[in-house]
Amino acid sequence: GAVVSQHPSWVICKSGTSVKIECRSLDFQATTMFWYRQFPKQSLMLMATSNEGSKATYEQGVEKDKFLINHASLTLSTLTVTSAHPEDSSFYICSARRAGDYEQYFGPGTRLTVT
Amino acid sequence: AQKITQTQPGMFVQEKEAVTLDCTYDTSDQSYGLFWYKQPSSGEMIFLIYQGSYDEQNATEGRYSLNFQKARKSANLVISASQLGDSAMYFCAMRERRAAGGTSYGKLTFGQGTILTVHP
Numbered sequence: 449g450a451v452v453s454q455h456p457s458w459v460i461c462k463s464g465t466s467v468k469i470e471c472r473s474l475d476f477q478a479t480t481m482f483w484y485r486q487f488p489k490q491s492l493m494l495m496a497t498s499n500e501g502s503k504a505t506y507e508q509g510v511e512k513d514k515f516l517i518n519h520a521s522l523t524l525s526t527l528t529v530t531s532a533h534p535e536d537s538s539f540y541i542c543s544a545r546r547a548g549d550y551e552q553y554f555g556p557g558t559r560l561t562v563t
Numbered sequence: 564a565q566k567i568t569q570t571q572p573g574m575f576v577q578e579k580e581a582v583t584l585d586c587t588y589d590t591s592d593q594s595y596g597l598f599w600y601k602q603p604s605s606g607e608m609i610f611l612i613y614q615g616s617y618d619e620q621n622a623t624e625g626r627y628s629l630n631f632q633k634a635r636k637s638a639n640l641v642i643s644a645s646q647l648g649d650s651a652m653y654f655c656a657m658r659e660r661r662a663a664g665g666t667s668y669g670k671l672t673f674g675q676g677t678i679l680t681v682h683p
Binding site for chain 2: 541
């Protein structure tokens, strides 16, 4: 149990376009979802935390107008990278947590390349 | 503020030997949790082991054990009998627990990671 999926697993887009990444909890209800960004051989950096039905809480330095996060249901959160630039190329990982649970379950990640 | 430090950018170990990956943390909270994750080249984050700050015994999960030294604020991961498939990046992470009596948990903060290479 506790499976988190992400779609797509990889995406290439042109500079200036927007791309949406989906994160789904397949067999549990995720009251909280997290979005991370990871550059090669570096650590995971938390971008934002979202609770179902509420606005996401963004970490300092993360542009909320550029990285739009929606957590509309207990099983789905989306991250939209708007007006993508090559420097947005990265590995994006989502994570989900049940209410009252200490453990977070991670998705397989999405590799974004902006050309 | 929380801080997790992994001082070993890379570690090498011979197959079947044990290896210790270091992790120190800094927090003023009394209640917190410590995690270790494995990230192979595919990118998925694999949960390995968890230690709560009030747990008196060191956590163990199969070949993984966590050497928890609270006074020194260290939470080292010990992998026994290393296997070739253990080659990956390993992250230590910490999360605080929110206000007393609350059931919500804070965010997970990760260390810089250690790349482990197991040689045959």
